[in-house]
Amino acid sequence: MRAPGILIIAGTDSSGGAGLSRDIAVARDLGVRARCVVTAVTAQTDRAVDQSLTMPADIVAAQLKTGLAGDPPQAVKIGMLATAEIVMAVAAALSGRNIPVVLDPVLAASSGGALLTPEGAAAMIEHLFPLCALVTPNLSEAAALTGLGDGTGNRLQQQADRIRGFGAGAVLIKGGHGQGRLATDTLFDGHGRLPLSAPRLAGGRRGTGCTLSTAIACFLASGKDLRQSCDAAKRFTHRWVAAAAV
Secondary structure (H helix, E strand, O other), rough: OOOOOOEEEEEEEEEOOOHHHHHHHHHOOOOEEEEEEEEEEEEOOOOOEEEEOOOOHHHHHHHHHOOOOOOOEEEEEEEOEEHOOOOOOOOHHHHHOOEEEEEEOEEOOOOOOOOOOOHHHHHHHHHHHOOOOOEOEEHHHHHHHOOOOOOOOOHHHHHHHHHHOOOOOOOOOOOOOOOOEEEEEEEEOOEEEEEEEEOOOOOOOHHHHHHHHHHHHHHHHHHOHHHHHHEEEEEHHHHHHHHEEE
16 A cells, blocks of 8 residues: 655755755655655754745746646645745645645744745735644744734633634644643644643754644644644654654
8 A cells, every 4th residue: 555645845954954854754754755845945054044045936836736746645734935926836736625734834943044024924824824724833933923922821722713713724833932841732623722742851853843744744644633643743743852862
């Protein structure tokens, strides 16, 4: 039986810590085939983004056409999009397709440096959110996308309601950058609020957002439902981060 496949839409990371290289590694580890669409090439380290070259939107569109041709993927993962023009190319390619889309709304690198223009963020909210089965912002991204400030308590619910109001099917607000003994990601999917917790680890690791969102897409492609996929991806990501401390 042929392995399930996903389409990954993201930028490269020359350090290998995040972006397409991390996404592909996750898919490989989970036994899922990966097709790739490159949106940008970045030169970065764990400390900073040095340079970034954005792909022309027509090249992105051509990659999307071939990536979706033939045997279609069972899920799509979207990471760095860089510009409004690329956002629109992605939205046009995915519109009308019955494929679950997981969007990691990458606004900036964890090491610093913007990875999506303000115009791109606005286009993403208007044109891509309605195509997504799941959007996975971290705490700062959820605050920036909704304009509701830092997410704690009821504020998380308000942020999730606003993002779902933009058209997203569900929202997973990641709590890795928060405080407390547990690192809790919270899924809001229209059926209630599902907290997914793991012990907070002393050390972090770049690429956790890429790892989590790609793992969710892989589990969706393998036939799990959204809640099962988020739970399995949370546990997979925790093990990967914990392994770095060994």
